[in-house]
Amino acid sequence: MKRTLGTCYYPEHWPEEIWEQDAARMVEAGLTWIRIGEFAWSRIEPTPGDLHWDWLDRAIEVLGRAGLKVVLGTPTATPPRWVVDKHPDMLAVDADGNPRKFGSRRHYCFSHAGYLDECRRIVGLVAERYGANPHVAAWQTDNEYGCHDTIISYSDAARLAFRDWLRARYDSVEVLNKAWGNIFWSMEYNSFDQIDLPNLTVTEPNPAHVMAFRRFSSDQVVVFNKVQVDILKQHTSAPIAHNYMGRITDFDHYDVGADLEIASWDSYPLGFLEDRVGASLEEQRDYARQGDPDFQAFHHDLYRAVGAAKGNQPVAQGRWWVMEQQPGPVNWAPYNPSPLPGMVRLWTWEAFAHGAEAVCYFRWRQAPFAQEQLHAGLLRPDSVDAPAIHEARQVRDELIDAPEVQPKQAPVALVFDYASDWMWATQPQGQGLSYFGLVLDTYRALRRAGLTVDILPLRADVFDGYKAIFVPGVMYLSDEIKAALSASKAQVVLGPRTGARDADFVMPHAPLPPAMPGLDVTVSRLETLRPDMPIALQGGGAITGYLEEIEGSAETLLKTEAGAPVAMRQGNLTYMAGWGDGAAMDRLVALIGGAAGLELRQLPKGIRTRDTATERFWFNHTTEAVEVEGEMLPAAGVRRVALT
Amino acid sequence: MKRTLGTCYYPEHWPEEIWEQDAARMVEAGLTWIRIGEFAWSRIEPTPGDLHWDWLDRAIEVLGRAGLKVVLGTPTATPPRWVVDKHPDMLAVDADGNPRKFGSRRHYCFSHAGYLDECRRIVGLVAERYGANPHVAAWQTDNEYGCHDTIISYSDAARLAFRDWLRARYDSVEVLNKAWGNIFWSMEYNSFDQIDLPNLTVTEPNPAHVMAFRRFSSDQVVVFNKVQVDILKQHTSAPIAHNYMGRITDFDHYDVGADLEIASWDSYPLGFLEDRVGASLEEQRDYARQGDPDFQAFHHDLYRAVGAAKGNQPVAQGRWWVMEQQPGPVNWAPYNPSPLPGMVRLWTWEAFAHGAEAVCYFRWRQAPFAQEQLHAGLLRPDSVDAPAIHEARQVRDELIDAPEVQPKQAPVALVFDYASDWMWATQPQGQGLSYFGLVLDTYRALRRAGLTVDILPLRADVFDGYKAIFVPGVMYLSDEIKAALSASKAQVVLGPRTGARDADFVMPHAPLPPAMPGLDVTVSRLETLRPDMPIALQGGGAITGYLEEIEGSAETLLKTEAGAPVAMRQGNLTYMAGWGDGAAMDRLVALIGGAAGLELRQLPKGIRTRDTATERFWFNHTTEAVEVEGEMLPAAGVRRVALT
Amino acid sequence: MKRTLGTCYYPEHWPEEIWEQDAARMVEAGLTWIRIGEFAWSRIEPTPGDLHWDWLDRAIEVLGRAGLKVVLGTPTATPPRWVVDKHPDMLAVDADGNPRKFGSRRHYCFSHAGYLDECRRIVGLVAERYGANPHVAAWQTDNEYGCHDTIISYSDAARLAFRDWLRARYDSVEVLNKAWGNIFWSMEYNSFDQIDLPNLTVTEPNPAHVMAFRRFSSDQVVVFNKVQVDILKQHTSAPIAHNYMGRITDFDHYDVGADLEIASWDSYPLGFLEDRVGASLEEQRDYARQGDPDFQAFHHDLYRAVGAAKGNQPVAQGRWWVMEQQPGPVNWAPYNPSPLPGMVRLWTWEAFAHGAEAVCYFRWRQAPFAQEQLHAGLLRPDSVDAPAIHEARQVRDELIDAPEVQPKQAPVALVFDYASDWMWATQPQGQGLSYFGLVLDTYRALRRAGLTVDILPLRADVFDGYKAIFVPGVMYLSDEIKAALSASKAQVVLGPRTGARDADFVMPHAPLPPAMPGLDVTVSRLETLRPDMPIALQGGGAITGYLEEIEGSAETLLKTEAGAPVAMRQGNLTYMAGWGDGAAMDRLVALIGGAAGLELRQLPKGIRTRDTATERFWFNHTTEAVEVEGEMLPAAGVRRVALT
């Protein structure tokens, strides 16, 4: 499949007179895909039942006639005001008990049956009208599930749905009481109808209660999305995608992805660095105009896996896009600088290097009104070319003789498991500790060693063919997963917190975790650490934040200066008992890489590399030229080298 | 008009036996004005309709007989409990939806019709009784509108009034939808009755929605105040004032001032430095006992302009007072130190240097009870002289042969526009950026250059006679204003963000801002900057926080080290594309001052100067003596030099 | 009385099969006391009125038969869900007006009559069944009153009860208006029924209003506890305790203690250091694995006084326990490190050195489920010995030939007064200033000087026999207390803020505070200070945070570099006018100690000492060995030296 470019367009924002010219300019810029419609409900149906298709018919026709392919979004992320008037209790409710009101977007609770019916209706109407339209070549459901903290709702609708979900999961309330350990503080229920949502409790609620609510909340998204997919499928054979948002982990993307052909995500490197990467202040300064050198790549690799969740492709070859690519300053981060010249091109090629089929810039023209009026586009508000379009044109030209999308299984894999993120968030035990952060730190170390990485779901059937598999911080593993990892031919790295809880968030206590077949390591105690008390390791590096005391007969690979084992290995299984700093993680990767026969090369700061089937890509995320394999790679530089 | 002193007095707090002696001591201390009554509603009307005038009659008589002049306040800032019982929904509502309860002060929503009726009634009664009283020589409406964040209310009353305000401003809801760009996220309304207040939305509401609500909220204050003024005018010919509070910008003081004869403000230099100036930690430490060297002066100059808003005086000669002057430690800032000896005198003279008619100390005697029991007065709670009264006596003596109030137009003007403050707050685009901060930083630079400054409203008829006019950060300028500035003979300095929005908060996009006649400069893109990434300028100084990319044929005055233009000039118009640090602002002032033929002299740290028609004042805001024009000016020193 | 050890046990958490073995292991470990039952309501009464005693009968029997003594807790801290269903309005309400929901613990409002009835019923039933049980040797009421901020509730029940409390305290609402100074902002009430709780006011409420609410809230706890005690007393003659929590000062522990035989508290040195001590970051790092060297000792001394509140013992010889002793990492602090080896032993011996009768470890076995699954116990979740049990066994062995509990009056006393803590909190006047912090800083200085200290309530009959009495920061002293202190033979140290308010929170203003008989010192003004502006003293040390200007004829002991008096003495009375830093406090202690004839020895960092009647204890709270009286005391070391 040819690599392609695209953009997000809002014909409803602009006078119809300029659509034609816009389409021509899109073609000139080398774009293929034009996403439209996802916020247009109030123009499609300005009042209940009064449907206005004409303008959308014409917009699609104009784009299609110009040779562009349309990605059509279902408009369910922005129900018009009259929908809220019909269903006043459809709003999500925040943790303080306040309804989250109309006036922006994503103002709905996933558990509200009335709103779900409205979605069925409008998606059905849109699908019916455009399902067979030859210009509509792909679909998008809703928009950025979970953005603005919208997965978890404490509404009445959620409360009732949660009770039903619990009824379906537990045979009886007695079973639930036992599974959750509700005896602890006399929290035992006599009936499912007594179970409230876990907000506003006097002190923290039972983590099992929280965890069940997190699983439920994720499942509600899967149901909501599937309702739309099922309707679309009745009318179209075009692939269906959703555009996930960076570091939104409140629902299981694999589960949603299992109903979709394509995963896509919205990549805002500069905004993310400011508001969610969690980088140090020094890194935030150094990369302020380039974005974090690993954060986007991590998501690219993650969504390749999510894109395979339906099972039509191997995990390493999932179908995925960047549906929204930052083209300049955005409007929503604490600070919103301009990108370093060249970074828009770099970000685009980086996505392709990780297997993206398409990269779509958000947005075509900067809107001079409403919430995002300071969000850059490919065009300025006065329709003059903005800087990014020049870089897009460069990619357009470079794509001409570039290879097609060439997925290839990586030598090393890293598991990312959404439920583990909820578990760490439910019980971090130390301020600032998060599963996402631990996995990202592991990913950073693998990348610093020059490795190409696949991200995997926590599934027993995906481990074949890797030389090393890193499974940091997964708190619940089924026996099947444990067996598969033990049986794997790969070097497997577990810990910390591996198998520390059962599915209900109770600690397996006989034997104590990790209770991993083939690995005689037991976590006898754990502690969390102030940032000012790193525990130095013999030979370099340190543990920060989180450390377990481990015992057993396995061989010690890393130990503290006081002699306590920190990493222990038996056969192909290694247990890492703490959160390593950069140097400790590099040492772990080196040890495992050596055992696994991986080719490692420690890269200069800000330089990253990735291999496809035929090419090695090099990216310079810094503001200075850096020597890479004997040649200078300029700031924001991209180099492609044929693999021989 | 003779410069005078005064104080704020609460006869209802003290036994009637000591009123006479208090009055005698006030006279001895050189006081002229005694403000009373503004919190006394529960003593005037302890239960509905039961009016107790006798004590107030006697208090006014005692003061008047002693030769003092009374400023009588309307008591509407503190409605008694029974008023709230009559109108339980009169309370303002905070952004979280909680009523702001009885138990302190300012517990009312400006939009509540029932409370407005109560105000009409009580103000009418007070005015009727004392309007012709010979001792009541001035009036004050309410007290410190906006203190404690009380302008913006999310009550039901506000919601209904807002809809009426919108109906009056927009011909139809379709017009409103278009003006606000509500199509953006399907936020279009079918009816004015669907429009809610912009709180508790899922993510940020449409900035046009917010801005309309900000304009409405300001207008409600103007209406509220005018209701009182209209009633008072029926009974008295004494001048009417309101006492504004420092850095309260949530309503337009010029608009309120247009109905009043005198502007006054409440000046708490030490409290303000701790809780609202926004100075650096170093400045907060260095000036902890003196207050910020520019913050009070800025307000003095601002209220001189507000005092002219009625149109009876030229803008540079508005009538204004300090209604409350800090006399010692206050009770309400994060830290409450004692002033450096001499500062109470300095603050008093500084107000006179800026044109104040009167400076009233708050308060006569420290109250030993209730909220402000740790707020110093001129007397200690035990009636012994507190330190401030000695400094007041010194001013009393110095005033004897001092000139009268002598307003004179300054050579340089600085525009301050409330709507721009709301616009920046609605969309700062970068953490910590505020219009007030930008204007204050500009004012600081003008003052460091030894300039005497007038502050101006954003009005086309006030620009005559200045050599230079600074108009930083004004986001909406009408065509009339633009024309007046272009046509001005002054050096005019615009930017950043000049003309960046229309009145509804939509970006004018063809041409892009500033679209200033006679100035070929266009803002092609803008960015906001982390505090750790200043952009150095060639020749010194840097841009911090906010920077625009500008293009055009105008001459470049300042540029970045990379060569990008930062300040550009054409004819009399200069556009400054970023927020300069101190050094950059000093360079800008020097460049403009040179072009304008201003006499500049860069002052030592903490030294400030101001010219009246006949005198040059020097003030030393530091804790050390500093050489000024060849002589040592002691710490907290004031020097007056006759202008020849 | 022999010193004893114990633990907290939850038979309802474990299969009955292992109770017997648990009991045998408890005996082996040297434990005497086993606290049970305090969270077991849902197992005692799973549905309303359906009582299940059998399991509890058997548990007590198993423990008793093994030779253990049971402390039985009333289960009222964790009412089951069905209790809340019966009384939906029994929940406390937070300051924002939100009910604090079921799902954890302490979910009740002390003012709710219906819940109080439920408590009467269940306590009566438990007392009736086990009051005469030979194995139940002590009782505990409820659990940790005030933990999780649960004293203050803004519920409807609290509002009504508060009005009744006010009616009983004030003859009329006019009296209340006058006592509170409600005239200040027209806050006068016409009826008690108009008085609301002091939350959600526009700005701060009248401090007198707040203070009354604080006194009321404390009294509600006393009533609640006494209801249980009165019932228990009808059925048992065993001593009754409550387990107070560290730095919970929202109710008066002396008042609760007056109804109990034994005070006990829950000591979590590492958790406290992280979340409530208020130590510097450097101290938090240095003591991260040892806990603060004074915080536990302070509470030990405090609860010795609380344990005497009933009047059966002299204040210096009150009966007290550690009911819960941290045995390893906990789960609830921001960071939860493991203790330094030896610290569990040190903490245990430290309690005994301060007069504890018993130290009970919380908990026997780490629970693998619910909120505290990461809270260490004496056993791991898999029943293997955890590290703490080895240190407990060491204490067991050391206790064999150690002396009995030997209380002895200390040479120096320090007053701790709960009402003063509420007063400072009501009006701190400077950020971060708290009465608790001031008293703790004073205690630290006394301890650094090697002194053994008694803590005293603010009562006139407890001052005899001390050489020095420190009374820092007590804001309200009755004339009786003032007279007793003046008449004392001890060196008495007062200030700052001594006598600064009356009982209603009004400043006595003629004469001004402290108005102490026999001490000619008057506070003429006060100020609070930024942390970056310490006021240096002549001779060393500085005042930080809070400073009064004092005047009078008393002799100056300490003065600022500018010469202002800071400490003044007349006869046996010394007034300290500010908050001294460590060096200033050390100088004050040295001055007073010299005058009082106290034996002082300045100790190395982290070394502390205490004398009982027959032994001197030395404790090393650092991570290194330290020379103490010529011999090395190892890290975490304890040394006992016979006093001859």
Ligand SMILES: [Zn+2]
């Ligand atoms: Zn229609």
Ligand SMILES: [Zn+2]
């Ligand atoms: Zn009357």
Ligand SMILES: [Zn+2]
């Ligand atoms: Zn039963």
